[in-house]
Amino acid sequence: MRRLIEIEWLKNRHYRTFWVVIGVYFLVLGFVCSNGKQVLAFLERKGIKYEQFKPTMLPIYDFPDVWQNITYMASFFKIFLAFGIIISITNENSYRTIRQNIIDGLSKKDFIFSKVGFIFLLSLLDSTFLFLLSLLMGFWHSSVTDFRSISQTIFFIPAHFLEVCTYLVFALLVGLLLKKSGLSIVLLLVYTLIIEPILGAILLREHDWVARFLPIKALNNLIPSPFPRYLFQEIQDYVAWDAILIVMAHLVIYIFLCYRLLAKRDL
Amino acid sequence: MARNWALFYHLIKKNNHLRSVLSIQQLQKSYGKRKALDSLSLEITEGAIFGLLGPNGSGKTTTLGIILQVVNKTGGEFYWFGQPPSHHQRKKIGAIIESPTFYPYLSARQNLRVVAKIKEVSPHRIEKVLTLVNLLERGDDAFKTYSLGMKQRLSIASALLADPEVLILDEPTNGLDPQGIAEVRDLIVQIAAMGKTIILTSHLLDEVQKVCTDFVVLSQGKLIYTGSVQEALAGNETIELKAENLDHLCEVVRRYPTIKAIDKQSTHVLATLQESDKLVNLHQFLIGEGIVLTHLMTKKQNLEQYFLDILATHA
Numbered sequence: 171m172r173r174l175i176e177i178e179w180l181k182n183r184h185y186r187t188f189w190v191v192i193g194v195y196f197l198v199l200g201f202v203c204s205n206g207k208q209v210l211a212f213l214e215r216k217g218i219k220y221e222q223f224k225p226t227m228l229p230i231y232d233f234p235d236v237w238q239n240i241t242y243m244a245s246f247f248k249i250f251l252a253f254g255i256i257i258s259i260t261n262e263n264s265y266r267t268i269r270q271n272i273i274d275g276l277s278k279k280d281f282i283f284s285k286v287g288f289i290f291l292l293s294l295l296d297s298t299f300l301f302l303l304s305l306l307m308g309f310w311h312s313s314v315t316d317f318r319s320i321s322q323t324i325f326f327i328p329a330h331f332l333e334v335c336t337y338l339v340f341a342l343l344v345g346l347l348l349k350k351s352g353l354s355i356v357l358l359l360v361y362t363l364i365i366e367p368i369l370g371a372i373l374l375r376e377h378d379w380v381a382r383f384l385p386i387k388a389l390n391n392l393i394p395s396p397f398p399r400y401l402f403q404e405i406q407d408y409v410a411w412d413a414i415l416i417v418m419a420h421l422v423i424y425i426f427l428c429y430r431l432l433a434k435r436d437l
Numbered sequence: 438m439a440r441n442w443a444l445f446y447h448l449i450k451k452n453n454h455l456r457s458v459l460s461i462q463q464l465q466k467s468y469g470k471r472k473a474l475d476s477l478s479l480e481i482t483e484g485a486i487f488g489l490l491g492p493n494g495s496g497k498t499t500t501l502g503i504i505l506q507v508v509n510k511t512g513g514e515f516y517w518f519g520q521p522p523s524h525h526q527r528k529k530i531g532a533i534i535e536s537p538t539f540y541p542y543l544s545a546r547q548n549l550r551v552v553a554k555i556k557e558v559s560p561h562r563i564e565k566v567l568t569l570v571n572l573l574e575r576g577d578d579a580f581k582t583y584s585l586g587m588k589q590r591l592s593i594a595s596a597l598l599a600d601p602e603v604l605i606l607d608e609p610t611n612g613l614d615p616q617g618i619a620e621v622r623d624l625i626v627q628i629a630a631m632g633k634t635i636i637l638t639s640h641l642l643d644e645v646q647k648v649c650t651d652f653v654v655l656s657q658g659k660l661i662y663t664g665s666v667q668e669a670l671a672g673n674e675t676i677e678l679k680a681e682n683l684d685h686l687c688e689v690v691r692r693y694p695t696i697k698a699i700d701k702q703s704t705h706v707l708a709t710l711q712e713s714d715k716l717v718n719l720h721q722f723l724i725g726e727g728i729v730l731t732h733l734m735t736k737k738q739n740l741e742q743y744f745l746d747i748l749a750t751h752a
Contacts, residue, residue: 173557177555184543185542186542265539267540270539272507273505273527273532274527275524275525275556275557276524277524436502437502437507437508
């Protein structure tokens with residue numbers, strides 16, 4: 171596995187476009203997640219108030235809330251990482267290097283595993299980044315910093331890892347299936363932001379349980395929105411087991427489909 | 438040098454049982470109803486420079502794609518070194534099919550590093566193969582800045598990276614200038630002399646004639662000829678003769694005892710002798726008959742003519 175990840179690393183290491191896309195992701199993510207207080211201050215200047223509470227009083231970076239808040243925000247930006255993955259897989263197709271890799275002695279399974287392995291690594295990097303960022307913001311702003319408060323909901327970080335990883339493998343599947351980078355990016359974007367929300371809303375009305383199995387909905391169910399709690403509403407502040415199982419099943423299915431697709435295809 | 442190698446190869450082949458490198462049995466490939474390959478069978482033995490010939494769309498690249506496992510076969514079997522195919526064997530095969538294929542944004546060295554990692558060979562080989570194809574100085578430039586000749590040479594370097602026993606070259610001189618063609622041709626013979634087996638497709642038959650030991654001809658996915666280049670070209674010397682009176686010349690030549698064929702053209706006479714006889718004897722005979730030739734030339738039949746004849750008879 172190490173060798174397979176190294177292969178993918180050698181391919182991407184000197185590829186500027188890839189790192190620009192990944193860099194944009196980390197910049198935007200870091201910027202948004204560390205400036206929550208500024209956003210709240212902006213809202214306050216606009217005169218937004220809830221009874222006697224001012225927005226800046228909201229403890230968004232306090233332990234243990236910070237984990238869920240930041241990982242929830244991060245899920246909106248994972249599409250940037252997906253662009254990077256789509257570019258990398260569709261390039262292999264347009265340069266025909268995917269065929270040459272197989273000719274040179276990589277099995278089709280190895281090829282998929284080298285991509286998936288790299289995705290794991292990238293997701294790990296991303297999760298580590300979010301972990302450090304949350305820790306930093308927490309220590310900076312939080313009024314409580316005892317171990318119990320810090321570690322209480324830290325499982326949102328592994329949940330975020332699973333979410334990003336699965337979404338990236340989904341993007342890999344889309345890129346492998348459609349072959350063209352532009353088409354894949356547009357379709358992934360349209361599906362994630364338009365098609366599935368509409369589909370989900372229709373299904374949700376009548377068949378609630380089906381909606382939970384939709385690719386994006388399943389991912390979103392991992393980390394539910396934490397913000398209603400600041401409006402004194404009940405929220406789910408844990409990661410549900412069934413949500414984890416559904417996403418894990420998706421991940422396995424996506425990897426399997428990638429392999430089947432490649433195995434059946436004449437390159 | 439090339440012809441010497443072919444002679445040498447056939448000498449060994451006659452006297453030894455050479456190991457089978459590739460054995461293809463009844464290979465089939467269909468795209469819907471169209472048959473791209475129709476029960477193709479062939480054997481390639483150790484040390485051969487094997488030419489795979491045929492017009493465009495005859496199934497050459499499909500065959501290479503199948504034996505390298507990037508195209509799925511519809512039927513039949515093939516064996517590398519007597520074993521069923523696997524990706525571990527491919528690490529020991531150097532192959533480039535169709536155009537040179539590399540990551541355009543990576544340099545030659547970076548590209549070869551990817552290949553070395555795939556083939557599990559030491560990166561030290563990279564400098565060696567770059568030297569062999571004369572790309573050492575440009576090795577750090579991005580692949581996309583290379584000329585076609587350099588790209589072809591990098592392909593060969595990449596194919597040689599694992600010091601493979603078998604080399605598969607698909608149109609290796611495509612798009613090269615005459616000097617480049619000569620360079621690549623010399624390289625091929627040089628590689629063959631190291632004892633490697635080479636499978637080559639080319640539409641430049643002159644080239645196949647110069648380097649190959651054996652060849653097959655494909656047409657519409659079917660094997661229509663298989664044999665050694667030597668046999669194909671043997672005993673096919675034609676003699677071109679001219680004299681003041683062509684009719685008379687024709688009559689006299691016809692009377693010559695070892696004549697095999699004679700053909701009177703508008704400006705000259707074409708004759709073929711039995712293989713045992715020599716041209717001097719014919720000339721002696723004609724002098725004895727009082728004929729003064731104004732033109733005498735022997736023409737060796739070339740593979741191109743032979744190839745076109747084979748195709749024509751199977752059309």
